Amino acid sequence: MDSTQYPPSVFNAATYIAPDAIFKVTKDYLADTDPRKVNVGAGTYRDENGKPWILPSVRMAKEVVANAGHEYSPILGLKLFRDRTVELAFQGMKALKEDRIASCQSLSGTGALLLAGLALKKAESGITEVLITEPTWSNHELLFSSMGYNVTKLPYYKAGAFDFRSYIDALKSAPSGAAVILHTCAHNPTGCDPSQEQWKEIAAVMKKKTMFPVFDSAYLGFNSGVVYDDAWAIRYFVDELGFEASVCLSFAKSMGLYGERVGVVTFVASSSELAQTMVSILENVQRATVSTPPIYGANIAATVLGTPEIAKQWAQDLITMSSRVKGMRQKLFDALVRLQTPGDWSHIVKQTGMFGYTGISSAQIVYLQDKYHVYMANTSRISIAGLNDSNVEYFAKALDDAVRSVK
Amino acid sequence: MTSIFSSLPIAHEDDAFGLIRLAKADTHPSKTSLNAGVYRDEEGNPWVLPVVKEVKNILHADPTVNHEYLPIRGNARFLTGARKLVLGAAEALNPAVVSIQTVAGTGANHMAAILLVHALQPKSVWFSNPTWLNHASIWEKADKNINQKWYPYYNPADRRFDFRGMVKTLEEESQPGDVVVLHACAHNPTGLDPTRDQWKAIADLCIRLKLFPLFDSAYQGFASGDLERDSWAIKHFLGEDGLELGIAQSFSKNFGLYAERVGALHIRTTSADVASNVGILLQQVSRSEFSTPPAYGATIVATVLNDDALFAKWQLDLKTMSSRIAQMRQGLYDELIRLKTPGKWDHILTQIGMFSYIGVTAAQAILLKEQYHIYLLTTGRVALTGLTWENVGYVASSIDAVVRQTATEAIPS
Numbered sequence: 159m160d161s162t163q164y165p166p167s168v169f170n171a172a173t174y175i176a177p178d179a180i181f182k183v184t185k186d187y188l189a190d191t192d193p194r195k196v197n198v199g200a201g202t203y204r205d206e207n208g209k210p211w212i213l214p215s216v217r218m219a220k221e222v223v224a225n226a227g228h229e230y231s232p233i234l235g236l237k238l239f240r241d242r243t244v245e246l247a248f249q250g251m252k253a254l255k256e257d258r259i260a261s262c263q264s265l266s267g268t269g270a271l272l273l274a275g276l277a278l279k280k281a282e283s284g285i286t287e288v289l290i291t292e293p294t295w296s297n298h299e300l301l302f303s304s305m306g307y308n309v310t311k312l313p314y315y316k317a318g319a320f321d322f323r324s325y326i327d328a329l330k331s332a333p334s335g336a337a338v339i340l341h342t343c344a345h346n347p348t349g350c351d352p353s354q355e356q357w358k359e360i361a362a363v364m365k366k367k368t369m370f371p372v373f374d375s376a377y378l379g380f381n382s383g384v385v386y387d388d389a390w391a392i393r394y395f396v397d398e399l400g401f402e403a404s405v406c407l408s409f410a411k412s413m414g415l416y417g418e419r420v421g422v423v424t425f426v427a428s429s430s431e432l433a434q435t436m437v438s439i440l441e442n443v444q445r446a447t448v449s450t451p452p453i454y455g456a457n458i459a460a461t462v463l464g465t466p467e468i469a470k471q472w473a474q475d476l477i478t479m480s481s482r483v484k485g486m487r488q489k490l491f492d493a494l495v496r497l498q499t500p501g502d503w504s505h506i507v508k509q510t511g512m513f514g515y516t517g518i519s520s521a522q523i524v525y526l527q528d529k530y531h532v533y534m535a536n537t538s539r540i541s542i543a544g545l546n547d548s549n550v551e552y553f554a555k556a557l558d559d560a561v562r563s564v565k
Numbered sequence: 566m567t568s569i570f571s572s573l574p575i576a577h578e579d580d581a582f583g584l585i586r587l588a589k590a591d592t593h594p595s596k597t598s599l600n601a602g603v604y605r606d607e608e609g610n611p612w613v614l615p616v617v618k619e620v621k622n623i624l625h626a627d628p629t630v631n632h633e634y635l636p637i638r639g640n641a642r643f644l645t646g647a648r649k650l651v652l653g654a655a656e657a658l659n660p661a662v663v664s665i666q667t668v669a670g671t672g673a674n675h676m677a678a679i680l681l682v683h684a685l686q687p688k689s690v691w692f693s694n695p696t697w698l699n700h701a702s703i704w705e706k707a708d709k710n711i712n713q714k715w716y717p718y719y720n721p722a723d724r725r726f727d728f729r730g731m732v733k734t735l736e737e738e739s740q741p742g743d744v745v746v747l748h749a750c751a752h753n754p755t756g757l758d759p760t761r762d763q764w765k766a767i768a769d770l771c772i773r774l775k776l777f778p779l780f781d782s783a784y785q786g787f788a789s790g791d792l793e794r795d796s797w798a799i800k801h802f803l804g805e806d807g808l809e810l811g812i813a814q815s816f817s818k819n820f821g822l823y824a825e826r827v828g829a830l831h832i833r834t835t836s837a838d839v840a841s842n843v844g845i846l847l848q849q850v851s852r853s854e855f856s857t858p859p860a861y862g863a864t865i866v867a868t869v870l871n872d873d874a875l876f877a878k879w880q881l882d883l884k885t886m887s888s889r890i891a892q893m894r895q896g897l898y899d900e901l902i903r904l905k906t907p908g909k910w911d912h913i914l915t916q917i918g919m920f921s922y923i924g925v926t927a928a929q930a931i932l933l934k935e936q937y938h939i940y941l942l943t944t945g946r947v948a949l950t951g952l953t954w955e956n957v958g959y960v961a962s963s964i965d966a967v968v969r970q971t972a973t974e975a976i977p978s
Contacts, residue, residue, distance in 0.1 A: 265855035304853040417860035446706040449671035452859035453824040
C-alpha cells in the first residue's frame with residue numbers, strides 16, 4: 159500500500175492547541191549558549207550558584223531508602239507518607255484530632271488538584287463552578303475546565319499588589335456553592351498574599367455563600383521558612399470557622415522533589431464517617447487514572463518527615479531556601495534603587511515566595527530576552543530563586559535598560 | 566449541618582486489591598497468595614532485578630543526578646529506548662509515530678482512551694471477554710457514554726482462545742472507527758495468546774473493518790524471556806503500511822519497577838505532521854492531569870535500554886523470571902497429573918505469562934480461599950508467580966481436593 163493510498167488519518171479532525179508557554183521559556187533558555195543567560199522563568203529553586211539544589215535532608219533520606227523495593231503501593235499511596243503529611247499540614251487542628259481528614263497520595267500538586275476535582279464530581283457534591291484568581295498558576299484553568307467545571311476568573315492583582323477590593327466584590331457576585339481555588343501562601347504568579355484581615359473577610363463571604371475552599375498549597379515552608387506559619391489560612395478556615403475544604407499539598411518545592419511528583423490531596427469533612435467515605439471516593443478516582451502513585455519520592459518525603467534528625471535538617475533547609483530568596487529580593491530592590499531605575503519597585507520586597515510580578519510590558523520582556531538573554535514568563539513573572547550574587551546586578555541593569563529604552 | 570459529601574454513594578473496594586488485603590491479613594501457615602500480578606522469586610519474595618539494583622547504585626553515587634521536572638513529554642532517552650524496544654529499530658525512527666511517557670500501563674491506557682475518544686469519537690470500544698479488570702473502568706472514565714463491547718476470547722468449554730468467535734463478532738457487530746483493545750502477549754487474565762496466523766487474520770480484520778487497534782503491552786520480555794517474540798504481534802501490525810494504531814507500554818513487570826509507574830504510549834499515525842499534532846494533544850492531557858511524569862523509574866529504564874552491557878544483563882533477568890514461571894507451570898501440571906485430578910490440565914502448559922485461567926470455578930475459588938487459605942480471583946485467575954517448589958504440591962493437592970469435593974456437591978442455585 160503506497161502513501162497516496164493511505165486512508166486519511168483518524169486524527170485529522172483534532173484541533174491544534176498551543177503548548178503551555180512556560181515550558182517553551184525553559185526550552186529556549188536551555189538552547190541558549192550565551193554565558194550571561196539568566197533563567198528567571200520556571201519555578202524551581204536554584205542555589206547561590208544557579209544550580210538545582212538537593213536538600214541536605216533529602217540526601218539523608220535517600221541514604222535510608224537506597225535499598226527500598228518497588229512493590230505496588232496501595233491505591234491511596236504510602237500510608238506513612240499520607241499520615242505524616244496530614245500531621246504536618248494540619249498540626250494542632252481539631253479536624254486532625256477528630257479524624258475528619260481524608261487523604262490520598264497524588265502526583266504532586268497538579269495530581270492533588272485533579273483528584274480533588276474528580277472526587278468532588280464522583281461524590282455528587284453538586285459543585286459545578288470553580289473560581290480562580292486572575293492571574294493564577296497557568297494550569298488551574300486547563301485542569302478544572304478539562305474536568306468539565308465552569309471556570310470563572312476573579313480579578314486579583316493591580317499595580318504590584320493584591321487588589322482586595324476587586325477580588326472581594328467579584329467573590330460576592332460569584333455563584334453560591336462554587337469551589338474557590340485559594341493559594342495558601344506565596345501566590346503564583348504575583349507573590350501577593352492577602353493579609354490576615356483580608357483572609358478573614360474572604361472567609362466570611364465564602365461562609366455566607368456556602369463556597370468550598372480548595373487550598374492549593376505548593377509552598378508550605380518554602381514561603382516563610384516555617385510550615386506552621388505558612389498554613390495560617392488553612393487553620394483559620396478549617397479550625398476556627400469549621401469549613402469543609404480540600405487542601406492540596408505538594409513537596410515539589412519544599413523538598414526539591416519536583417520531578418518525582420510528590421503530593422497529597424486531602425478533604426476536611428464535617429464528620430469522621432464522611433471523611434472515610436471520601437477516602438473510598440479518592441481511591442476510586444485514583445484507580446481509573448493512574449492505578450497507584452509513584453513511591454520513590456513519597457518514600458523520601460515520609461523518611462524526612464518521620465525521622466527526627468532529618469526533619470530537623472529539613473526545617474533548616476526550608477530556612478536556607480526561603481531566606482536566600484528573601485535576600486535576593488532585597489538585593490534586586492537595592493540594585494534598582496541604586497540605578498535609580500524609573501518606577502516604584504518596592505513590590506519586589508513586599509511580594510513573597512518564589513515569584514513576583516515585575517509589572518514590565520511584553521515589549522520589555524522581549525527586549526530582555528533578545529538583548530540580555532534573560533528568560534522570564536510573558537506575564538512579567540520572575541522566579542526570584544533564579545537570581546544569585548553572580549547575576550543579580552546583571553539582571554538589575556538589564557531590567558533598568560529595558561524600562562528606560564522600551565515602552 | 567449538611568456536608569457537600571453527604572450525598573455520596575459508597576465506592577466499592579477494588580476486587581483485586583481487596584483480595585490482597587485479605588490475603589495479607591491471613592496468618593495461617595499455609596496461606597498462599599496467587600492473586601496479585603507481581604513477580605515473586607523462588608522463596609515467594611519480591612525481587613528487585615539485579616540490573617535494576619546495579620543502576621540504582623550508579624544513580625545513587627552520581628553527583629549530577631537531581632530531581633528536576635521532566636519535560637511534559639517525559640525523559641527523552643527513556644522514550645528513545647522504549648520506542649526501539651517495542652517498535653523495532655526501523656519503525657522507532659518513523660516520525661509518524663509519536664510517543665509520550667505515561668504513569669505506567671494504566672496511565673498509557675488512560676491517555677489512549679482520552680485521545681481516542683476525543684479524536685475518533687468511536688461508537689464502541691471492544692475488549693476481550695475477559696480482560697484486565699481495569700480496562701473497562703479506564704474507558705468509562707474517559708467517556709461514560711461510549712459503548713463497551715466484548716469480543717469472545719475465552720471459551721470455558723475447551724479452555725481455549727475462541728478465535729472464530731472473536732472474528733465473527735467483530736465482523737458482524739463492529740463499526741468503522743471502533744477501538745479494539747488487544748493484549749500484545751501473555752493475555753491477562755487467561756494466558757491464552759493467538760497464534761501468528763491468527764494475529765495475521767486479526768490484523769487483516771482491523772484493516773478491512775477500519776478498526777483502531779490499541780495494544781496493551783505489559784509483558785514484553787517477561788512472558789517468554791524473548792523481547793522479539795513477545796512483540797511479534799505488534800511488529801506484524803506495524804508492518805501493515807498505513808494502519809494507525811496505539812501501544813500502551815508498561816515497564817512494571819519486565820523491570821520489576823511496579824510502584825515507580827514507568828510507561829509510555831505510542832501512537833502510529835500516517836504522517837509526521839499528524840504525529841506532531843497528536844503529540845501536542847497528548848501533552849495537554851498530561852499537563853491537565855499531573856503536569857509531568859515521574860522521573861526516577863524512567864531514569865532507571867533509560868539507563869538500561871541505552872547501554873549494551875546493561876541491556877544484556879536485563880535480558881538475563883528476563884530469562885530468570887520467565888523461566889521460573891514456566892517451571893512453575895510445569896510443576897503444577899505435573900502434580901495435577903500425578904494426583905489424577907479430574908479434568909484436563911494441559912492448558913496450563915500452553916498458556917503463557919504470569920497468569921492462568923486455571924479452570925477452577927468461582928465456587929471452587931471460594932473453597933480454596935476459605936478452606937485452604939489459597940487466594941486467587943473468583944474468576945479463576947491464578948498468578949503463577951505465587952507458586953514456589955515449596956507450595957506447588959500444596960496448591961495442587963488443594964485444587965485436587967476442591968475439584969473432587971464440588972463434583973460430589975449439588976450446584977447451588
